[in-house]
Amino acid sequence: MGLLDIFKKIEPDKKKSPILHTLYDAAFTFAYSPDSVTDGGVHIRDGLDLKRMMIHVVLALQLCFLFGTYNIGHQHFVASGEFLGFLEGFHLKLIHGLIQLVPIVLVTMIVGLGIEIIFAARKGHAVEEGFIVSGMLIPLIMPPDIPLWMLAVSIAFAVIVGKEAFGGTGMNIWNVALLSRVFIFFAYPTTISGDQVWVSGYESLAAGTQASYGWAHGLFNSLFELMGVDLFDSARTAVVDGYSGATPLALAYSGGWEAVTEKFSLAQMWWGTIPGSIGETSKPFIIIGALMLIVTKVASWRIMLSATIGAAVMALILNAWGATPIMDVPWYYQFYMGSFFFAAAFMATDPVTASTTNTGKWIYGFLIGFIGMIIRVMNPAYPEGWMLAILFLNTFSALIDHYVLEANMKKRLQRA
Amino acid sequence: MLSTILIIIGLILLLAVIMNVSDSLLQIEAKKSGIDIDKEDIGIIPKLSFDGMVSKPAIAKGGSHHNLKQGFEIKLAGEASHDFLPATSSTFAMRPMDYRGIAPIPKLFVEVGQEVKAGQPLFFNKSTPDIVYAAPVSGEVVEVRRGAKRAISDVVILADKKLTHHTVTAPDINKASREELVAFLMKSGAWPMINKRPFDVIASPDEMPRDIFISTFDTAPLAPDSMILIKGKEKDFQAGVNALAQLTEGSVHLGINNSAAGSWLSSVNNAEKHYFSGKHPAGNVGIQIHHINPIKSNDSVWTLGIQEVASIGALFTKGYLDTSRKVALVGDEFETTGYVDTYMGANIGELVKNNMTGDNTRIIAGDVLTGRTVATEDFLSAKTDQITTIKEGDYNEFLGWLVPIAPRPSTSGTFPNFLYPNHKFIADTNTHGEKRAFVASGDYESVLPMDIYPQHLMKAILANDYERMEGLGINELSEEDIAICEFACVSKQPLQKILRQGLDMMREQL
Numbered sequence: 001m002g003l004l005d006i007f008k009k010i011e012p013d014k015k016k017s018p019i020l021h022t023l024y025d026a027a028f029t030f031a032y033s034p035d036s037v038t039d040g041g042v043h044i045r046d047g048l049d050l051k052r053m054m055i056h057v058v059l060a061l062q063l064c065f066l067f068g069t070y071n072i073g074h075q076h077f078v079a080s081g082e083f084l085g086f087l088e089g090f091h092l093k094l095i096h097g098l099i100q101l102v103p104i105v106l107v108t109m110i111v112g113l114g115i116e117i118i119f120a121a122r123k124g125h126a127v128e129e130g131f132i133v134s135g136m137l138i139p140l141i142m143p144p145d146i147p148l149w150m151l152a153v154s155i156a157f158a159v160i161v162g163k164e165a166f167g168g169t170g171m172n173i174w175n176v177a178l179l180s181r182v183f184i185f186f187a188y189p190t191t192i193s194g195d196q197v198w199v200s201g202y203e204s205l206a207a208g209t210q211a212s213y214g215w216a217h218g219l220f221n222s223l224f225e226l227m228g229v230d231l232f233d234s235a236r237t238a239v240v241d242g243y244s245g246a247t248p249l250a251l252a253y254s255g256g257w258e259a260v261t262e263k264f265s266l267a268q269m270w271w272g273t274i275p276g277s278i279g280e281t282s283k284p285f286i287i288i289g290a291l292m293l294i295v296t297k298v299a300s301w302r303i304m305l306s307a308t309i310g311a312a313v314m315a316l317i318l319n320a321w322g323a324t325p326i327m328d329v330p331w332y333y334q335f336y337m338g339s340f341f342f343a344a345a346f347m348a349t350d351p352v353t354a355s356t357t358n359t360g361k362w363i364y365g366f367l368i369g370f371i372g373m374i375i376r377v378m379n380p381a382y383p384e385g386w387m388l389a390i391l392f393l394n395t396f397s398a399l400i401d402h403y404v405l406e407a408n409m410k411k412r413l414q415r416a
Numbered sequence: 417m418l419s420t421i422l423i424i425i426g427l428i429l430l431l432a433v434i435m436n437v438s439d440s441l442l443q444i445e446a447k448k449s450g451i452d453i454d455k456e457d458i459g460i461i462p463k464l465s466f467d468g469m470v471s472k473p474a475i476a477k478g479g480s481h482h483n484l485k486q487g488f489e490i491k492l493a494g495e496a497s498h499d500f501l502p503a504t505s506s507t508f509a510m511r512p513m514d515y516r517g518i519a520p521i522p523k524l525f526v527e528v529g530q531e532v533k534a535g536q537p538l539f540f541n542k543s544t545p546d547i548v549y550a551a552p553v554s555g556e557v558v559e560v561r562r563g564a565k566r567a568i569s570d571v572v573i574l575a576d577k578k579l580t581h582h583t584v585t586a587p588d589i590n591k592a593s594r595e596e597l598v599a600f601l602m603k604s605g606a607w608p609m610i611n612k613r614p615f616d617v618i619a620s621p622d623e624m625p626r627d628i629f630i631s632t633f634d635t636a637p638l639a640p641d642s643m644i645l646i647k648g649k650e651k652d653f654q655a656g657v658n659a660l661a662q663l664t665e666g667s668v669h670l671g672i673n674n675s676a677a678g679s680w681l682s683s684v685n686n687a688e689k690h691y692f693s694g695k696h697p698a699g700n701v702g703i704q705i706h707h708i709n710p711i712k713s714n715d716s717v718w719t720l721g722i723q724e725v726a727s728i729g730a731l732f733t734k735g736y737l738d739t740s741r742k743v744a745l746v747g748d749e750f751e752t753t754g755y756v757d758t759y760m761g762a763n764i765g766e767l768v769k770n771n772m773t774g775d776n777t778r779i780i781a782g783d784v785l786t787g788r789t790v791a792t793e794d795f796l797s798a799k800t801d802q803i804t805t806i807k808e809g810d811y812n813e814f815l816g817w818l819v820p821i822a823p824r825p826s827t828s829g830t831f832p833n834f835l836y837p838n839h840k841f842i843a844d845t846n847t848h849g850e851k852r853a854f855v856a857s858g859d860y861e862s863v864l865p866m867d868i869y870p871q872h873l874m875k876a877i878l879a880n881d882y883e884r885m886e887g888l889g890i891n892e893l894s895e896e897d898i899a900i901c902e903f904a905c906v907s908k909q910p911l912q913k914i915l916r917q918g919l920d921m922m923r924e925q926l
Contacts, residue, residue, distance in 0.1 A: 004812055029850070033816025037809050037845040041912045042902045043784040044490070044637075044806065047824035047831055049849020050906055051817035053856065056830055128852060170853030170907070296829035300858060319418065356857035357869055405872055409887030415712050 004032060014124075022121040026113075029126060050169075054132040056298045060289035061136050061346065067285050068278040069097035072144045075275050076201040080211065081240040086273055091229055097144075099216045100200050101278065104139045107148050111155045112138075119164045130169030130176070130352075131159070137177035137346060140279025141339075141387075142184075143192055144200035150188055154180040174394045175353050178387050185387070193381075198275035199245040201237075211237040245275050248337040253380045256325030257333060269336040280339035290345035299349040302358060303365035307344040310369025311335070318377055326377050338376065343386035344369070348393075355397040357404040364400055368393050481674075482707045484694030484865040488900060490637040490825050492784070493840040494748035494805075498644065501745065501754040503769065505762035508553045509570035509795035510538050513563075515608050517617035519543065520567035530557050534759075535582035535605055535737040538571050546621065550605020552739040552760035552798065554580045570795055575759070581736035589658055589732065597662055601728070605737050609724035609799070613705065613717050614891035615923045625718040627666035627709060630657075632681055632722050633673035633692075635699030636783035636896075640744030640802050642722050643676065644755060649726040650680055652738065656729030661686040664718070671704035694865060702897040706866045711892050721799055743767065743796065747805035748842050749777040765792030767803060778845055780804040785899035786912070809846025817849065824848075827863060827904040852907040860901040868892065870901050874911060877918035882925065890918050 007028050012020040029051075038045060073093025074086060083089030112131045120127045138155065158180035163172045184192050191197060196204060201211045217232040224231050248269055251259040264274055272282030280286075293299035315331030322328050335341070348354065348368050355364040368389050375385025382388060512522050518541035525537045532538070532555065537548040553575040563569035584604045587596050598621050601607045612619040619625070633642050646653060661668050667688050672681050674693035682689060690708050692698045701719045711717055720728075723741055730738030739760045746753050751771050758767065764779060780787035782800045790796075796803070813819075823833045825841045833839070860870035868889040876884035895912040902911035 003814070030815075032812035032814055033846075033848065034850055035810045035812045036847045036850070037778075038847055041910045042899055043778065043780055043787065043789070043804075043845055044492075044825065044843040044903065045847050045849075045908060046828070046904050046906070047826040047848050048828040048906055049817055049847075049908065050852050050855060051849060052830055053828070053906055055818055126850060130855075168853070170855045297859075297862075298828065298830070316422075320422070351856050354857070356871060358858060358861065361858075401872070405869060405888065408867065408869060408889075409884075411867075412887060412889055413713070415710060 007031065018121040018124065019117065022117050022127055026117065026120075026127040050129050051132075053298050054129045056296055057133045057293065057346070058136045060292045060298075061140065061279070063285035063288055064140055064279040064282060064342070065101075065136075067272060067282040068140060069101050070094055071273060071281060072097035072100050072200055072278065074273055075144075075199045075245075076211070077237070079199050079202065079205065079239050079243050079245065080237040081243075082237060089230060091224065092232060095220050096201065096217070096232070099214070099220075100144045101139060103148055104142060104144075104146065104151060104278075105135075107151050108135050108138045108155055111152045112159050115156060115159045115164070119168070123168075128169035130163065130172075133350075134158075134176040137279075138180050140342070141177060141181050141277050143197040144278055145197060146184070146191060150184055150191060151180075154183040154187075157183045170352055172352060173398075174391055175347055175350050178347060178391055181387055182391060195244050195246045195250055197245070198247055198277075202239055205239055205243065205245045207239055207241045207243070209239045210234045247276050248274060249376070249384065252326045252329055252337060254325065257329045259325075260329075260333075260337065266336065277339060277342075280342040283336075283341050286341040286345055290341070293345070293349070299345070300351070300354070300361050302361040303349045303354055303368075304344050306362045306365030307340075307348055307369040307372075308335075310366035310371075311340060311344075311373045312369070313366075314370045314373035318373070324377070334373065334376075338384050339386060340372070343372070343390060347386065347390050353394040353397060355400045355404075357401050359404045360397065360400040364393055364397050367396075479672075479689035479691060480708065481691045482693070482704075483674075484692060484698045484703070484707070486862055486865040487635075487695030487698060488827050488863045488904065489635075489695045490784070490843075490903065491838070491840050492637045492748070492806075492825070493842050494746050494750060494753055495638055495840075496640055496744040496746045496753045496755060496802075498641075499752075499754040501752060501756050501771075503745075503756050503767045503771065505575075505758055505766040507558070507572055507574050507763045507766070507795075508555075508759055508761040509561075509572045509763070510549055510552060510761055511570050511795060511797060512539065512549070512568050514797040514799070515549070515618050516615070517541075520565065522549070522568060524560065524568075524571070526551075526557050526571075528557055528560055531555070532557060532573060533582040534579045534739055535584070537605060539568070544618075544621075546599070546602045547607045547618065548603055548605050549608055550582070550737060550739075572795070579759075583736050584731060586732045586735065589662055592662075594663060597659065600731075601659075604731055606728045606731060609720060609727060611719045613702070613719060613894065614711060615919050616894040617923070619718050620716075623716050625664045625666070626711075626715045627705075628660050628664050628668045628718045628720070629671065629701050629705050629708070630668065630687075630720050630722065630725055631671040631699055631701040631704055633671070633676065633699045634783075634801075635696035636785055637696070638744075638746035638802065638804055639699070639783055640742070640746070640755065643679065645742045645744075645801060646722050646726060649723075649730075649738075652726040652729035652733050653722070654684055654729065655732045656725035656727070657684055657687050659728055659732060660718075660720070660725070666709075669704075669708050671699070671701065671708075673699070697897060697900050698865065700897050702892065702894050703865055706892055713886070713891070721801070723801065724799065741801065743800075744802040745771065745805075746802055747780075749774050749805035749807060760798040761795050764790050764794050764796060764803065767796075768792070768805070772805060774807060776808045776810070777805050778808050780806070784843065785903060786896045807842070807844040809844030811846065813846075825903075827859060828906075847908055849906075849908055851909060854907055854909065856906045859904050859906060863900045863904050864897070866892065866897070870898060870911070873918075874909070874914050877914050877921070880921065882921065885918050885922065890915070890922060894919075 012024050014021045073096035076096055077083040112135050116127055116131050158176050162174055162176050162179040166172050202209050211234045213232050213234050221231045248260045248264055270283050274281050294301045315334045318327040319331050355361050372385040372389030375382050375388055522539040522541050524539045532551045534554045535550045538551050539549050553573055555573045555575040558574045559572040561570040587600055610619040657668050670687045670689050672689055672691050674691045697703050727738045741760050743756050751773055779790050781790045781796050784804055823836050823839055824831050873888040898911050898915045
């Protein structure tokens with residue numbers, strides 16, 4: 001009760017300082033659910049509201065976050081040939097991962113929420129919750145070494161042009177998180193494609209390049225010295241001969257499935273100890289998150305299932321065609337590479353941008369899988385097709401719904 | 417290996433295509449030779465009947481059977497015990513605002529201080545002077561309450577200890593023409609008991625309804641058991657059905673709960689019986705109409721409640737309009753829940769006197785989804801059969817959206833409700849969140865067992881798109897049908913209000 005009284009006392013005036021009021025309102029509704037009662041219409045309301053729905057998506061992402069953070073460190077040390085076992089050098093890998101990840105998350109949240117607060121203050125309404133999920137998804141789809149200023153620009157683009165220009169939460173046509181990634185992809189392509197970007201901590205992945213550690217690493221070094229464990233040492237950590245930061249997908253383009261299995265085992269690809277975007281590598285954790293969303297009815301299982309079916313169908317067709325090495329990758333192994341699971345579970349199922357009718361969801365998901373697989377396989381310049389396929393289908397999701405509704409209306413008319 | 421799998425799949429697909437084509441060809445042939453393919457099972461592929469999942473009761477011969485999959489039961493605490501409480505009301509009122517479609521200031525037949533008999537005309541609507549709105553009890557008219565802009569809100573009568581009825585001579589159903597019956601019903605005050613759909617307004621006497629639908633059970637949260645409400649009036653109910661059957665060119669349809677299949681309802685004459693099983697809103701007449709024979713573009717159908725049918729029947733069996741009603745007092749904020757024997761339009765305060773616990777409660781005339789907030793000086797609507805009390809929820813909960821892992825009524829799986837399958841919730845009026853734009857999809861469709869896309873309908877109404885509204889099925893809905901969607905709405909949108917806006921827009925078009 002004490003906290004509530006403090007909150008009520010410090011409420012800034014809405015007219016005189018709109019930005020402060022919006023900030024206050026955001027903090028207050030974060031800490032306390034509002035005391036508004038039903039007025040007209042139903043007298044009791046469902047316990048679920050948008051905040052709770054969004055937080056469940058964030059909770060589902062936490063396993064990916066944990067694993068992704070650790071994997072950043074793991075890949076860093078695999079490149080130098082040290083601590084090859086997954087759990088070796090545990091403290092070093094974890095801290096390195098956190099040092100890479102925490103700034104990304106902070107920048108995402110500050111820039112994104114800052115823009116949302118400004119817009120909400122200008123419009124005079126509360127800060128709406130849409131950015132909670134986008135802000136948690138964006139770090140997971142970025143390469144670990146992304147320059148922070150680039151990230152900030154892309155988030156500003158995504159939130160302003162992709163969301164606020166259309167009217168805010170619930171009104172956007174395209175997936176906001178994907179818009180930020182696609183902005184970097186087209187504006188600064190070298191930072192998000194190629195073999196050099198998926199491993200962090202080195203200026204380049206040429207043999208012999210030493211690791212570049214910053215002040216944060218130095219800070220933890222003093223702690224590690226006290227504890228008597230291994231330290232960050234740029235002299236000791238250098239890229240080994242013959243290391244390429246290629247992801248399984250990049251290897252498949254050149255050499256087919258054989259090239260992939262030479263470098264990575266199936267277990268590695270499944271559990272996710274491979275280079276890639278921060279959150280997309282670990283399939284079991286993504287599946288656990290997806291199951292959590294399905295059980296709580298927050299995300300649509302129809303989209304996830306039909307995307308899988310669409311991808312499988314296209315992969316089968318490409319197997320039958322077999323013109324290039326990557327087309328020959330057996331269709332069930334296509335799922336081990338790249339970010340299919342992440343895209344299908346968390347990106348495609350965004351309720352605002354997906355189709356809203358159940359029939360529409362089947363078609364939407366199927367086409368995402370279908371077209372995404374084409375983009376992945378046919379064009380080596382676009383290393384992962386899901387981002388583009390989902391944005392493409394976002395454009396058409398309303399059209400799909402339109403036809404489903406037209407069919408419903410026609411059926412109703414024919415009854416008459 | 418892969419190619420053999422592909423060949424096998426291809427062969428199976430080919431077989432399925434052949435079977436489908438031949439099935440359709442058989443059906444075309446059957447249609448040509450005059451066989452009704454809906455009734456007979458023609459074709460190679462056997463008709464899978466999902467209705468067979470819930471076994472058709474053996475007694476339910478004739479009539480259709482519907483197992484509704486979508487819906488949501490809100491299990492609230494405070495169900496009515498089967499006892500009758502001694503509470504009585506001494507004042508009763510007739511409320512013009514309960515009857516949609518009449519002018520805000522109807523013309524009164526009576527004035528304050530006048531003595532009236534039960535069933536005597538009280539007021540009429542200027543544009544429909546033949547339809548009479550009758551007094552629910554006999555006694556003295558003590559007050560004509562006015563609301564905003566001098567609109568009449570209640571015509572209040574202080575009841576006599578023993579009622580005297582305004583007697584009428586009913587025409588013989590078998591001999592009278594439809595016009596005579598309609599005129600009789602209008603004159604005796606029974607006409608306002610009939611609802612017309614679409615728009616859920618007073619029926620128009622010149623119109624011939626396609627069918628008449630009566631739902632004999634109510635699945636709303638804490639709704640009373642309609643078998644108790646109608647107990648003792650079975651003969652009146654049958655007489656009412658007989659009269660109604662004369663008024664329509666189609667039939668009278670009864671929507672019966674699957675669990676009541678063996679009761680006297682199954683042997684009502686002059687009515688088609690349809691058995692429904694499923695969660696709320698399976699008991700809503702709108703849902704039942706959709707499954708029995710949906711409302712098409714220019715149709716109008718009539719609906720009545722179970723006690724209203726008995727009242728109409730009493731005109732023929734007893735010779736007066738039976739305005740007695742049983743009302744259920746439900747909700748966790750009552751000391752004792754139960755049923756009350758009273759008349760239409762009873763005073764709320766007298767019925768709930770000395771029965772309320774707690775200080776911050778809301779009294780609702782009706783159920784928690786569609787009812788009207790009332791104060792103790794207000795009166796029940798004539799067609800309402802329950803009074804619900806719930807706690808007001810004007811409190812702030814710390815981290816309320818994240819933390820409460822205690823069960824709370826919710827259609828999502830984000831509360832651990834599955835751990836407490838038979839738990840009865842103590843709900844309150846807190847909105848549990850603020851109003852937002854439409855974000856989630858599929859949540860309305862999962863609780864509404866109709867072939868309608870509610871979210872798109874709402875958007876069409878908000879965009880004033882008449883053609884789209886009509887095409888998406890607004891004429892099939894009434895507020896009580898969309899109420900469960902409003903409960904489930906994550907964005908806390910006022911769906912019933914939006915729907916009423918849309919229905920009023922459609923009504924103005926005509």
